[in-house]
Amino acid sequence: MKFFVDTADTDAIAELNDLGMVDGVTTNPSLIFKSGRDIKEVTKQICDMVSGPVSAETVALDADGMIAEGRELAKIADNITIKVPLTWAGLKACKVLSGEGRMVNVTLCFSANQALLAAKAGATFISPFIGRLDDLNLDGMDLIEEIRTIYDNYDFETEILAASIRSVNHMKEAALIGADVATAPPNVIKAMANHALTDKGLDAFLKDWEKTGQKIL
Numbered sequence: 001m002k003f004f005v006d007t008a009d010t011d012a013i014a015e016l017n018d019l020g021m022v023d024g025v026t027t028n029p030s031l032i033f034k035s036g037r038d039i040k041e042v043t044k045q046i047c048d049m050v051s052g053p054v055s056a057e058t059v060a061l062d063a064d065g066m067i068a069e070g071r072e073l074a075k076i077a078d079n080i081t082i083k084v085p086l087t088w089a090g091l092k093a094c095k096v097l098s099g100e101g102r103m104v105n106v107t108l109c110f111s112a113n114q115a116l117l118a119a120k121a122g123a124t125f126i127s128p129f130i131g132r133l134d135d136l137n138l139d140g141m142d143l144i145e146e147i148r149t150i151y152d153n154y155d156f157e158t159e160i161l162a163a164s165i166r167s168v169n170h171m172k173e174a175a176l177i178g179a180d181v182a183t184a185p186p187n188v189i190k191a192m193a194n195h196a197l198t199d200k201g202l203d204a205f206l207k208d209w210e211k212t213g214q215k216i217l
């Protein structure tokens with residue numbers, strides 16, 4: 001499973017990138033707002049750091065507007081993925097932009113039927129939002145499972161990009177189901193390294209090592 005980082009925080013991206021943990025980056029208008037930076041300037045900086053796909057989201061509501069904004073965002077760098085919402089207009093924009101050979105991430109997906117439409121429209125990535133379904137007492141992972149089955153049934157090439165990931169368990173479950181990509185906030189990716197037994201074991205080893213009176217360096 002590829003790891004995308006769901007943030008516009010360039011320091012956080014750099015830290016994970018140095019460890020080879022960043023296969024791509026996703027941003028959205030809320031994350032750009034949180035960064036306090038200009039969309040083109042911060043997106044360019046991210047594209048210079050990361051060689052994989054970097055999603056930048058359009059904000060127009062009509063297809064022509066999304067297409068124009070998508071083309072403008074694509075000028076930032078070759079690895080830009082244009083993000084459009086899963087609306088009828090978004091599907092039209094996806095069809096046109098993917099037909100021009102551009103990467104398109106269709107976002108705000110909450111049903112298997114929406115994902116089926118995005119694949120038919122030529123999406124490079126479909127972004128089902130797990131956490132926001134969980135928030136409504138639904139199971140976001142059921143959606144990932146349904147889309148996996150449908151895409152495999154018909155050999156769709158659209159990659160499942162599990163989004164709105166909120167926990168380390170989301171990461172594990174997305175990987176078990178076979179999501180192609182998971183995009184997660186930096187703190188969730190870092191938390192995957194944590195285990196109480198690792199901390200406890202390390203503590204015991206260090207106490208015994210101290211008793212030996214030895215040094216390695």
Ligand code: G3P
Pocket residue numbers: 006026028127129131132163164165166183
């Ligand atoms: O990639 C979409 C993601 O940023 C949404 O996450 O936590 O705002 O539902 P969240």
